[in-house]
Amino acid sequence: MTTPTAPPATPTIQQGPALHITGPLRDRFDEILTPEAIAFLSELHHRFAARRHDRLADRMRRRFEIGNGHDPRFRDDTRHIRDDADWRVAGAGPGLEDRRVEITGPTDPKMTINALNSGAKVWLADQEDATSPTWANVIGGQLSLRDAIRGELSFTSPEGKTYEVTAEQTPTIVMRPRGWHLLEKHLTFIDRTGRSMAASASLVDFGLYFLHNAKSLIDSGRGPYFYIAKLESSEEAKLWDDVFTFSEDYIGIPHGTIRATVLIETLPAAFEMEEILFELRDHCAGLNAGRWDYIFSIIKNYRGRGARFVLPDRSEVTMTVPFMRAYTELLVKTCHSRGAFAIGGMSASIPNRRDPEATAKALEKVAADKKREAADGFDGTWVAHPDLIPTAQAEFDAVLAGRPNQLDRQRDDVNVRAEDLLDLRIGRPITSKGVRDNVSVAIRYIEAWLRGLGAVAIDNLMEDAATAEISRSQVWQWIHQDRSTEDGTRITPEYIEGLIAQVLAEATRSAGDRFDDAAEVFREVSLGTEFPAFLTLSAYSKFLVETD
Structure with missing residues (x-):
């Protein structure tokens, strides 16, 4: 009652x-x-x-x-x-x-x-x-x-x-x-x-x-x-x-x-x-x-x-x-x-x-x-x-x-x-595929977001901003906590830059796409010294409104 x-x-x-x-x-x-x-x-x-x-x-x-x-x-x-x-x-x-x-x-x-x-x-x-x-x-x-x-x-x-x-x-x-x-x-x-x-x-x-x-x-x-x-x-x-x-x-x-x-x-x-x-x-x-x-x-x-x-x-x-x-x-x-x-x-x-x-x-x-x-x-x-x-x-x-x-x-x-709420034990490794997937889905989502799309079909999933936030924040944390993948590869800014280049090379480009801007946003929110609280704040102020 x-x-x-x-x-x-x-x-x-x-x-x-x-x-x-x-x-x-x-x-x-x-x-x-x-x-x-x-x-x-x-x-x-x-x-x-x-x-x-x-x-x-x-x-x-x-x-x-x-x-x-x-x-x-x-x-x-x-x-x-x-x-x-x-x-x-x-x-x-x-x-x-x-x-x-x-x-x-x-x-x-x-x-x-x-x-x-x-x-x-x-x-x-x-x-x-x-x-x-x-x-x-x-x-x-x-x-x-x-x-x-x-x-x-x-x-x-x-x-x-x-x-x-x-x-x-x-x-x-x-x-x-x-x-x-x-x-x-x-x-x-x-x-x-x-x-x-x-x-x-x-x-x-x-x-x-x-x-x-x-x-x-x-x-x-x-x-x-x-x-x-x-x-x-x-x-x-x-x-x-x-x-x-x-x-x-x-x-x-x-x-x-x-x-x-x-x-x-x-x-x-x-x-x-x-x-x-x-x-x-x-x-x-x-x-x-x-x-x-x-x-x-x-x-x-x-x-x-x-x-x-x-x-x-x-x-x-x-x-x-x-x-x-x-x-x-x-x-x-x-x-x-x-x-x-x-x-x-x-x-x-x-x-x-x-x-x-x-x-x-x-x-x-x-x-x-x-x-x-x-x-x-x-x-x-x-x-x-x-x-x-x-x-x-x-x-x-x-x-x-x-x-x-x-x-x-x-x-x-x-x-x-x-x-119990802070028991983060999972016992699984970070894989090279997991790192690449994070870079790929974040850039692809941000690119669509900059074009005015907030719900985006990526790899048979309907993604929104939360997926991009998890992906970029994991990359930032893995770098700053000096993590390596299961095959021993250190996750460094240079390693991530290589993955960014791969994602951009494989992207289906067209007139008016925002992949270059998306990669810049991703770098800022995952490779910077500081950790932006929300990627959408940076993207909104620097990129979205300029083309609206």
């Missing part, structure tokens, strides 16, 4: 820093960037931009502490939250009661239509890792969502084929705005120091979607629902909760209408799952095991801590290794003890209809992954391709036996300690 906090009184709207549109106004952009929308974004920045900067400073401080030998622990100052057995989160809103299979993908018109026709229970409409944040994609994605929610979306391909939403029952939309660390350079505001600053991408994505669609979603029997990415602390969750409360009051809808599902995809957040649920409890539907970004976060935080924290080939870091088992089992136990949904990780396979044998093997792996998740108590899972939905749903149906979820299943058998 939910124990809601009393909503604050309706706020007095103050004149905040005016946002200025610096990007070009293309066809129909004025339908999204309305005066009302800009006024709302201005208010969000006036109230929350400074706190966002404070939370990002906290991240840097925490990362410095871990890098200097202070392992994360379950917090003493919030023990009272964990020890209080009575509180619960708000739980599922209308249309979120059944989340057995969720499809993820970007918000361009074609992918929006494909997702809505997919037969999934939920669509994660992704403005974050699966979207390259060109100005056209950011505002175009908002237009796709607006049109889809109103039943007005169609798309005609350059070849003249028309796509429309034909499904009688479409998935519930859960939109994922960009994380707190990201900026939107096509909108600027004056910060507390008087400087002109790029807007917060989180507040822009959330604000535009919420203002334009919240009431239409409520009228349709659903609601404004969000996936929250890259959180690292309960204080960051509290910031989102305050954003939600203010926004509900701003447009006059009941407190708690918004529902958020938080991705636990950073190491610090794994130690604060209950606290995150608590801070968002009036608006929270559940947690998701964002496994690829979680692996990236561990590498990022422990990149300089010695050989014990070096992971082998990316393909060997599976969901059955000790630290990943501890993380996912703790997530299920935490969620169900508080009435929250636990949503499993991504299956990114792309079935190859021209190769039945390869497709059968891929579906076998997907089935095994989803069978494990369902047996562990997850209430649903993610897939990246519509053809995976029947396989994933069959595994959950077998366990759920007619129930829409497993919230009644408590995992009292789980007892995860801090050291």
